[in-house]
Amino acid sequence: MSVLEMWNPATAKKMGELKEAKKEDVEQAMAEAREAFTSWKEMPLAERLRFIKRLREEIVEQAPELAKKIAQDTGKVELEALMSDILPTVSTLKYYEKKAASILKTKQVPTPVTLIGRRSRVEYRPMGVVAVISPWNYPFMLSVIPVVSAMIAGNAVLFKPSEISPLTGQVIEELFSSLSLPKGVFRVLHGGKETGHHLVDAGPDKIFFTGSAATGRKIMAAAAEKLIPVDLELGGKDPMVVFADADLDRAVNGALWGAFTNAGQTCMAVERVYVESSVYDSFVQKVKEKTDQLRVGQPDDADIGSMTSPQQMEIVESHLKDATEKGARILCGGKRLNGETLHFEPTVLVDVDHSMKIMRDETFGPVLPIMPFSSEEEAVQLANETPYGLNASVWSKDREKAGRVAARINSGNVCVNDVMIGIANPHLPYGGNKDSGIGRYHGPEGLLTFVHPTSVLTHPGKKRRELNWFPYHPDQFKALRSLLHLLYGRRPLQGLKGLPKLTKEFFRSE
Ligand code: NAD
Secondary structure (H helix, E strand, O other): OOEEEEEEOOOOEEEEEEEOOOHHHHHHHHHHHHHHHHHHOOOOHHHHHHHHHHHHHHHHHOHHHHHHHHHHHHOOOHHHHHHHHHHHHHHHHHHHHHHHHHHHOOEEEOOOHHHOOOEEEEEEEEOOEEEEEOOOOOOOHHHHHHHHHHHHOOOEEEEEOOOOOHHHHHHHHHHHHOOOOOOOOEEEOOOOHHHHHHHHHOOOOEEEEEOOHHHHHHHHHHHHHHOOOEEEEOOOOEEEEEOOOOOHHHHHHHHHHHHHHHHHOOOOOEEEEEEEHHHHHHHHHHHHHHHHHOOEOOOOOOOEOOOOOHHHHHHHHHHHHHHHHOOOEEEEOOOEOOOOOOOEOOEEEEOOOOOOHHHOOOOOOOEEEEEEEOOHHHHHHHHHOOOEEOEEEEEOOOHHHHHHHHHHOOOOEEEEOOOOHHHHOOOOOEOOEEOOEEOOEOOOHHHHOOEEEEEEEEOOOOOOOOOOOOOOOOOHHHHHHHHHHHHHOOOOOHHHHOOOOOOOOOOOOO
16 A cells, blocks of 8 residues: 655645545446436535535635644645635635526527528536646645636545645535435545546546646557547746836836745746846845745744745755856755755845756746846847746836737736736636646636537427428529528628529428
8 A cells, every 4th residue: 555645845744645546436436427427417516515615614614723734734835825825715606606607507599590400509517527737836726726727616625634744635525425415426536646547548528737747648648549638737938027117126126026935836837937137126126125034934933934845945946056057146045944844044146147957947936036137129029038937027117018918928927017926816717828838727618628618409390391401493503502602791782693593392391
């Protein structure tokens, strides 16, 4: 039996162990989920939503304890667990409680005159069993939102939390088991890559994956073998573009939070800052002064918590080494706080360029590299010079310019004079372009991604034959050509010219 160890990265203390789900466990869970799906999808939406309401209220009741556990699991500051994991989750749940009925409602759509006599509608039918595979950085929000979205849409869900944040996986398991859901509708499969691999292999009807681009590629390749649809929410290298006319203090504060919240381990973190040359020096000066004042420490009393995994810390160190070897200067920070826990000093870097990993690859740590630019054109070019396209921010008091630049950045999400916060609005779809992913969730898209929009066309069924059926009439080609002119042509009246005499025999319906 393999076990997952639970470690608190901010204290370097072991918290416990969990049993990993093996291939047989995954297969059995899949069989139970398939069985459960048949009745869950038939349950009226209002009833399914009652479970979700109970879940939301339970999360709010237990919020302080949940935040504490998420913080123990990840090393993040408790306030951040409450603010960035729990708050957006309950806000999205509430949004779907209000909107799901209208999003999933069968929609009547027009039927063109060429199909006269029929009616058309779109039904949103659940897909079956959805696999949700999630990462460790916001282990609550990035799990509960897709799980619940899939369930609201009528699917059963098998959920695999990250092996790096197993305690949060266990917390989610406990929360859901308190709802007394029908057996098999939701199941947590604890484990690492192997368990994730078995889950994909078990042939779910849809995969919703959040994690790195490297794993996303593997999952998509495995899913392709079975033609399983995938949503991929992947990494980022998000640019922040600061023009000289921006409110500099606001931009500096935004840069600090955007780069250092959650110890920089945010897919939408500010990973590159470009500042217009005329204000570059004063921006850098302010950033350094404010960074020096940030408190790094324990989850209940700090601005910046610890990082979550030693592997991620090594990536941060390797990016810093590569940058300094190529001429970058560290203005503050740059090293671990101690040899035991995973605390890393918030780090500000200048003299950077795009030959360095720190400006190209996802760093995912508390590092803020700043680079000057001299024209709008150059800012757009630098911002777009990345394989990623998750989020971006543009800072200027000139709204027209900010909007213009924002529109030219190839990114799934963009903020103007603000940072990262789009994901907190459940009305907005969320997802990445380029290597940052495929698909969108949140907003109406967040339910529609878990259904098959199914076209239904109905006829009263009282006519024995339709005009387009056999046998074809000798005048049918001419009649159809006339109709094309009348309905869709440049000169509709031309249609009347070639119109054959439409005899009773032409319309014969027996
Ligand atoms: P990861 O890709 O290493 O792992 C993510 C999940 O996939 C884990 O649960 C892991 O066990 C599982 N997994 C790994 N290999 C697998 C396989 N072959 N088959 C099935 N499952 C497998 O990512 P991570 O380190 O946990 O998370 C950090 C990454 O996630 C960063 O790149 C970050 O930018 C990205 N991320 C993206 C978003 C977003 O919304 N776009 C949000 C948060 C994090």
